[in-house]
Amino acid sequence: MRQLRMNTTADARAGRADAAMFDHISLGVTDLEASRDFYLAALAPLGIGVVMELSAEQTGGEPAFAFGSDGRPRFWIGRLTQVGMAHLAFSAPSRAAVDAFHAAAIAAGARDNGAPGPRPWYAPDYYGAFVIDLNGVNLEAVHRGAA
Numbered sequence: 001m002r003q004l005r006m007n008t009t010a011d012a013r014a015g016r017a018d019a020a021m022f023d024h025i026s027l028g029v030t031d032l033e034a035s036r037d038f039y040l041a042a043l044a045p046l047g048i049g050v051v052m053e054l055s056a057e058q059t060g061g062e063p064a065f066a067f068g069s070d071g072r073p074r075f076w077i078g079r080l081t082q083v084g085m086a087h088l089a090f091s092a093p094s095r096a097a098v099d100a101f102h103a104a105a106i107a108a109g110a111r112d113n114g115a116p117g118p119r120p121w122y123a124p125d126y127y128g129a130f131v132i133d134l135n136g137v138n139l140e141a142v143h144r145g146a147a
Contacts, residue, residue, distance in 0.1 A: 025088060026078065029134075032065070032077065038108045051071055052066035063078065064078035090139070090142070098129050102129035113131050114140075125146070
């Protein structure tokens, strides 16, 4: 039987090929500019910001913004006619960054969906915080490892 292994933030930083489950994630949002401002504020404590902007001419439809921490677009938002349900978990470099993400997201207009804290039922070293964003998406910041 193949043993399953959960990847960590350290795996991703070390460049492990299997560290990232997703190449990028895209969400349709109801208000592109408000959502861009929300994600800029909420993700700044995690070192994530806008790394690319595409015009309607470039996409062949609606403008879009891409967020990332390494210059590579990994999380896209664009105006769509139908918004779907989603959960996104962003890696955090520390427990302090998880706390800062939660506070920044709440200040930017999110609803609390789980205060920062350990969640040992997920993994022994799991520390996370949850919010519901402006579009009803369940966002999480998670740190795996020592405090």
